[in-house]
Amino acid sequence: MSCSCNEEHVNPLIPEIVVIAEMRADTQDVTTFRVTKPGGGKPFEHMPGQCAMISVPPLGEAIFSITSSPxxxxxxxxxVKRCGEVTEYLHSLEVGSEIGVRGPYGNNFPVDDVLKGKDLLFIGGGIGLAPIRSVINYVMDNRENYGKVDILYGSRTPGDLVQSEDIFENWPSRPDTKVHLTVDHETEGWDGHVGFVPNYIKEIGFSTDKVALICGPPIMIKYSLQTLLEIGFKKEQIYTTLELKMKCGVGKCGRCNIGDKYVCKDGPVFRCDEIDELPDEY
Structure with a gap:
């Protein structure tokens, strides 16, 4: 009988120390943090749509989507959008600072089966571009495996659009890829589309022979889903994320429990017909 007493056992609740290798200011209140292990390299592998906990003792920790592609x-x-104690502290750090990270948690968008070979429609609002950016870049790096790509992204103002290099340069330059940008209100210097995301979906009139992935403020998701259904999409063709109330990340604390589902384990990615089976409490 072999002894396993010297085997390394990883506690999923203990953060790993990482170093901030780069900080990129996307907007006045959103910064993208690039992190590595102290000696270099990724702290863990992940799939598009998964998330992780960032910890800054003694203030606490918060969960964030992983924005980069696997x-x-x-x-x-x-x-990270500055909106509380933990995020405020993160924004005050500098390149070279150490923080804690643990993960990845949750499921992922079905990039290697359901989405493969399909035309795709990505719909994002505000900081909601973060979870689907990971999927978009995964698709771009495996472009031969997917069909045509449409990316519709909106924000309140031009100054609130994140990942400007991707949305203005990288993605539009890729084959069979179109980027549709909109802002809520007319702004001096903005000559692009003006209007809310759900209305823009209807205005463009996308064909329904594709899979849609949505992420953004809850109200935007609600009305974008309604619009997609109105123009002929089925709920089985639409995926979204429910990143709410997550605390432990491993289904132990019960904070993210909705009916018989735990968002941190059974989500955060859900097909929209699956959401119909959940209680209205979310």
């Missing part, structure tokens, strides 16, 4: 082998990225 195809990036040297680092992972998080786009």
């Amino acid at each position: 195809t990036q082998k040297d680092f992972i990225e998080f786009s």
